[in-house]
Each structure stands twice: as C-alpha cells, then as structure tokens.
Amino acid sequence: MAAAPQQxxxxxxxxxxxxxxxxxxxxxxxxxxxRFITRRRVLFAVLMAFxxxxxLVEVGGHPAVHLDxxxxxxxxxxxxxxxxxxxxxxxxxxxxxxxxxxxxxxxxRVWCGWACPQTVFLEGVYRPLERFFDGPRERRLKLAGSPxxxxxxxRAGLKHGAYLGVSLLISxxxxxxxxxxxxxxxxxxEGPAVSPVAFGWAMAVTGALYFxxxxxREQLCVVVCPYGRLQSxxxxxxxxxxxxxxxxxxxxxxxxxxxxxxxxxxxxDCVDCxxxxxxxxxxxxxxxxxxxxxxxxxxxxxxxxxxxxKVGRPRGLIRYDSLNxxxxxxxxxxxxxxxxxxxxxxxxxxxLTLSLVQRVPFEANLLRFQGTxxxxxxxxxxxxxxxxxxxxxxxxxxxxxxVDSPVPAQVVVPQAEVKLASLESFRVPLFITVQxxxxxxxxVFTVEVKDSASGxxxxxxxxxxxxxxx
Numbered sequence: 045m046a047a048a049p050q051q052x053x054x055x056x057x058x059x060x061x062x063x064x065x066x067x068x069x070x071x072x073x074x075x076x077x078x079r080f081i082t083r084r085r086v087l088f089a090v091l092m093a094f095x096x097x098x099x100l101v102e103v104g105g106h107p108a109v110h111l112d113x114x115x116x117x118x119x120x121x122x123x124x125x126x127x128x129x130x131x132x133x134x135x136x137x138x139x140x141x142x143x144x145x146x147x148x149x150x151x152x153r154v155w156c157g158w159a160c161p162q163t164v165f166l167e168g169v170y171r172p173l174e175r176f177f178d179g180p181r182e183r184r185l186k187l188a189g190s191p192x193x194x195x196x197x198x199r200a201g202l203k204h205g206a207y208l209g210v211s212l213l214i215s216x217x218x219x220x221x222x223x224x225x226x227x228x229x230x231x232x233x234e235g236p237a238v239s240p241v242a243f244g245w246a247m248a249v250t251g252a253l254y255f256x257x258x259x260x261r262e263q264l265c266v267v268v269c270p271y272g273r274l275q276s277x278x279x280x281x282x283x284x285x286x287x288x289x290x291x292x293x294x295x296x297x298x299x300x301x302x303x304x305x306x307x308x309x310x311x312x313d314c315v316d317c318x319x320x321x322x323x324x325x326x327x328x329x330x331x332x333x334x335x336x337x338x339x340x341x342x343x344x345x346x347x348x349x350x351x352x353x354k355v356g357r358p359r360g361l362i363r364y365d366s367l368n369x370x371x372x373x374x375x376x377x378x379x380x381x382x383x384x385x386x387x388x389x390x391x392x393x394x395x396l397t398l399s400l401v402q403r404v405p406f407e408a409n410l411l412r413f414q415g416t417x418x419x420x421x422x423x424x425x426x427x428x429x430x431x432x433x434x435x436x437x438x439x440x441x442x443x444x445x446x447v448d449s450p451v452p453a454q455v456v457v458p459q460a461e462v463k464l465a466s467l468e469s470f471r472v473p474l475f476i477t478v479q480x481x482x483x484x485x486x487x488v489f490t491v492e493v494k495d496s497a498s499g500x501x502x503x504x505x506x507x508x509x510x511x512x513x514x
Contacts, residue, residue: 061262061263061266061326061327069327070188071261071262071324071325071326071327072181072184072185072188073171073181073322073323073324073325073343074180074181074319074322074323074347075175075180075181076323076343076346076347076350077346077350078345078346078347078349078350079346079349080341080342080343080345080346081342081343081346084157084158084167084341084342085168087158087159088164088167088168089168091159091164092164092165092168092169095161095217096217098221099217099220099221099224099225099228100220100225103121103122104119104122104123104124104438104439105438105439105466106119106122106124106438106466107119107224107225108120108121108122109121109221110221110222110224111221111222112222112223112224113222115467117466117467119438122438123400123403123438124436124437124438124466124467125436126434126436126467128407128434129403132396132399132400135392135393135395135396135399136396138388138392138395139389139392139393139395139396141392142385142388142389142391142392143389143392143393144271145278145385145388145389146382146385146386146388146389148275148278148279148283149278149279149280149283149381149382149385150283150284150377150382151283151284152275152279152283152284152285152286152340153272153275153285153338153339153340154284154340155271156265156271156272156339156340156341157339157340157341157342158340158341162256162264162265162269163339163341165214165257166257166261166325167325167341169210169257170207170210170257170258173203173206173207173210174203177199177200177202177203177206178199178203181322204258207254207257207258208250208254210257211250211251211253211254211257212246212250214249214250214253215246215247215249215250215253216228216232216246218249219242219245219246219249223242231243262325262326262327262337265326265337265339266326266336266337272336272337273336275336276336280379280381281366281367281368282366282367282368282375282376282377282379283366283367284364284365284366285334285338285340285364285365285366285367286330286338286340286342286344286345286362286363286364286365287330287333287334287362287363287365287367287370288314288320288330288331288333288361288362288370289313289360289361289362289363289365289370290331290370291372292312292313292361293312293313293314293331293361294312294314295310295311295312296311296312296314296315296316296331297311297312297314297315297316298311298315298316299311299315299355313352313357313358313361314331314361315351315355317351319344319347319348319350319351320344320347320348320362321344322347323343323344323346323347324343324344325339325341325343326338326339330344330362334367340364342364344362345362345363345364348361348362349362403436404436404500404502405435405436405437405441405495405497405498405500406433406434406435406436406437406441406443406493406495406498406500406502407432407433407434407436408431408432408433408434408443408493408502408504409431409432409504410429410430410431410432410474410491410504410506411429411430411431411432412427412428412429412430412506413428413429413430417509418508418509418510418511420480420510420511423479423480423481424477424478424479424480425477425478425479425480425483425510425511426475426476426477426478427475427476427477427508427509427510428473428474428475429473429474429475429476429491429506430471430472430473430474431445431471431472431473431474431491431493432469432470432471433462433464433469433470433471433472433493434464434467434468434469435464435465435466435467435468435469435495435497436466436467437466437495437497437498438466439465439466439497440463440464440465440466440497441463441464441495441496441497441498442461442462442463442464442496442497443461443462443463443464443493443494443495443496444460444461444493444494444496445457445459445460445461445462445472445474445491445492445493446460446491446492446494447474447476447489447490447491447492448489448490448492449476449478449487449489449490449508450487450488450489451478451482451483451487451489451508452478452479452482453476453477453478453489453508454476454477454478455474455475455476455477456474456475456476456477457472457473457474457475458472458473459472474491476489476508478508478510480510480511483508483510483511484512485510485512486507486508486509486510487507487508488505488506488507488508489505489506489508490503490504490505490506491503491504491505491506492504
C-alpha cells in the first residue's frame with residue numbers, strides 16, 4: 045500500500061493548496077472541538093434554517109421572499125414591489141457595501157468565517173458528510189495515497205452521491221425564491237419538459253455547487269473571491285484578526301527537561317505540535333503572521349487552546365486580537381476609519397429606511413390622452429385623460445375614483461370603482477366636459493383616488509384646457 049502523502053510546512057509566499065509544480069493539494073482539516081467551533085455550528089444551523097424558510101414562511105399572504113423576475117413582481121418580508129421600485133436597490137446595495145466595510149474594519153473577516161454561504165454550507169454540510177464517509181483527517185490522508193479498491197470506489201460513490209443530493213436540494217431551495225415553494229412543487233411534479241428554463245437553471249446551479257463544494261472549496265475564497273484580496277485596504281492595525289502571540293510563543297519547540305547539571309534550553313509556549321496548521325481549512329500556518337488566506341474561522345484558536353489546556357499553559361497563544369494587541373500595544377476601537385465607514389453605513393441605511401417608510405401602497409398617475417388637447421363639439425369642450433392604477437398592497441383592494449371641478453362639468457368615469465389583485469395594474473379612461481360659454485381659459489380640477497385596503501387617499505391636480513374667451 046502506498047504511503048499517505050506528506051504535506052510540506054505552509055509558506056507565506058505560496059498558496060497552501062497548490063504544490064510548487066502547480067498541481068492541486070487537497071486540504072483535510074482535522075476534527076476539532078472547542079468554544080468557537082460549537083458557536084459556529086449553532087450559527088450555521090440557524091442560517092441554513094433561515095435560508096430554507098425564506099420561500100416557505102408567508103408574510104402578508106406571500107412568501108417572505110419571492111422574486112418573480114418574469115412578471116417583475118417582488119415580495120420581500122410583507123412588502124410588494126415592482127420594476128418601478130428598482131431605484132431602492134441603490135440604497136440596499138450601498139447599505140450592504142458600507143456595512144461590510146464597517147464590519148471588516150472593526151471585526152476583520154468575521155463574515156468569511158462565520159456567515160458567508162460558502163463557509164456555512166462547506167463546514168456545516170459538506171465536510172460533515174466527508175467525515176461520515178471517509179473518517180477523520182488521518183484516515184482521509186491515508187485514503188488519498190491508497191489504491192482504488194472496490195470498497196474505496198463504493199465509499200467514494202456514496203460520498204459524491206450525497207454531495208450531489210445536497211447540491212440538488214440547495215439549488216431547488218434557491219430556485220424556490222424565484223418561483224415560490226408551491227410553484228416549485230408543481231414544476232417538479234409536471235416534469236422538466238413543462239418548465240425547461242427552470243429545470244436548466246436548477247441543473248446548472250447544482251453542477252456549480254457540486255464542483256465548488258466537492259472539489260474547488262477553499263480556492264473560491266483565496267483565488268476567486270475579491271473580498272479577501274481587499275483586506276489590506278479595509279483593515280488597519282486595530283482591526284480584529286486571528287493572530288499568533290510571537291512574544292509568548294517563541295522560541296517554539298517541544299517541552300524538554302534539563303539533564304542533571306545542565307540548563308534547559310529556553311522555550312516559548314508554542315510546542316510546535318502543528319495542530320493549528322492541521323485544523324486550518326485553507327492550510328496556512330497562522331504563526332507566519334496575518335495572511336490573505338485566513339478566514340478568521342477560529343479553528344486554529346480552538347486547536348491551540350486544547351493543546352494549552354493539556355500542557356498546563358494559559359489559553360490565548362493564538363487568539364482574536366488586533367495587530368497592536370499582539371504587539372502589546374493598546375487597541376483603539378474608535379478611530380477615523382471606523383467613524384467614516386460607520387457614518388456612510390448609517391447614511392445609506394437611513395436612505396433605505398426612508399424610501400421604505402415613505403413608500404405608498406399604490407400608484408396613481410393621471411395622463412392626458414395623446415393628440416388634440418381638447419375637443420369642441422355641439423357647444424361643449426371636452427378633455428380626455430387616462431388614470432393608471434397599480435396596487436402595491438400585498439392583497440386585493442378596491443380603488444374609488446372621484447373628480448372635483450371648480451366649474452360645473454359633466455364627468456364620465458366608466459369604472460368609478462376598480463378592484464385589483466396585488467401588483468395588478470389597470471387603466472381607467474376619464475372624460476370631463478364643460479359648456480363652452482363657461483370656459484374662459486384653463487382651470488385646475490382634482491382627481492381623488494382612495495385605496496380601501498390601506499385607507500390611503502391620493503389627490504392629483506390636472507389642467508382643463510379650452511379656447512380662451514369661451
């Protein structure tokens with residue numbers, strides 16, 4: 045049987061998942077236990093439950109999130125939106141962007157290690173499946189260098205079948221955000237031929253997820269994702285990171301007892317067990333200093349704390365701290381960078397909040413018919429308008445239309461009450477006729493629209509046009 049492949053010590057100037065010749069080196073993090081991994085697993089479970097619940101839980105009669113792109117109808121946590129509300133996305137994107145800047149400057153890559161979907165599903169689903177089928181790290185390394193026996197082929201087939209099954213479930217959960225959970229069930233029951241586009245997207249997303257989580261894994265974070273490469277611009281020496289206490293840990297080495305008549309060589313608290321390296325999901329050695337590959341997942345912290353407990357030394361040799369803190373200097377929390385990012389985040393979030401609070405539950409636009417501005421016939425002057433109504437309530441509503449004119453006029457509204465479903469629109473013609481002798485020039489009249497669902501009333505003014513002097 046071939047020997048298990050040996051992994052060289054990670055270098056700071058070379059990706060740990062790439063060999064010197066450019067070939068891929070699979071990373072197999074060791075199984076660890078500790079306070080941070082326990083908290084992360086609880087958070088992973090909560091986040092995955094939240095992702096799955098979005099299209100299932102109804103708010104205001106619709107799924108919490110339903111993005112019906114084809115019909116340009118969007119339901120978000122009880123709010124209903126259409127394409128005309130797209131400008132609010134600007135505030136949403138800037139809020140998220142500035143929020144990410146603020147959190148990164150303050151807490152480092154906490155998003156990457158604790159909440160990013162890549163980390164959540166890899167560490168919360170796919171790695172546990174790998175451990176279930178292939179065992180702990182030592183066994184996985186041994187399997188990587190062993191020949192392909194029938195038992196190994198069966199085990200690998202079962203593992204990748206599980207990967208594929210989970211990828212299918214995740215892709216369909218994502219698809220349900222766009223077609224709703226009920227629509228997805230109907231599509232699955234009817235078969236791919238009835239919904240070829242949705243089926244194609246589901247298969248494409250499944251393939252991408254399988255490729256990513258079964259093989260690409262940490263390379264998405266350290267090679268593809270631009271966020272990791274922007275860390276040096278967003279962080280400073282007071283940002284929270286995971287680091288190694290060099291002053292306390294060096295010189296590293298195994299604990300040695302002095303022989304009679306000799307003095308034991310000086311040793312730091314680091315016993316050079318490499319547990320931190322074996323626990324790292326990107327394969328780096330945190331003792332080499334802050335690196336772009338570090339996801340701030342704290343698995344090295346749990347691994348090191350476990351060793352410190354066993355050798356009777358205090359925890360925190362590897363810990364959450366700032367670069368200033370690791371150097372023994374005070375860490376500043378309030379600083380210009382953080383104040384600027386925080387102010388931008390608050391401004392963007394305030395704009396988003398105001399745009400949502402001031403949003404009306406319906407749209408009503410009064411437009412003049414194209415062509416001649418007015419018609420004269422049989423001693424009367426007639427103006428023609430069109431009222432465009434859009435119901436933005438989550439449910440059905442009835443609109444009541446009323447016209448007030450300062451001049452006696454005959455008003456014809458073919459449909460004074462209009463019943464519309466959520467995000468349904470309708471155009472109502474409106475005709476206002478005045479005796480010619482009463483028209484001495486343009487005057488302003490009012491069209492009032494009342495929404496029965498919200499009780500909101502919108503009043504619009506329009507100019508009645510006619511020949512000057514009657």
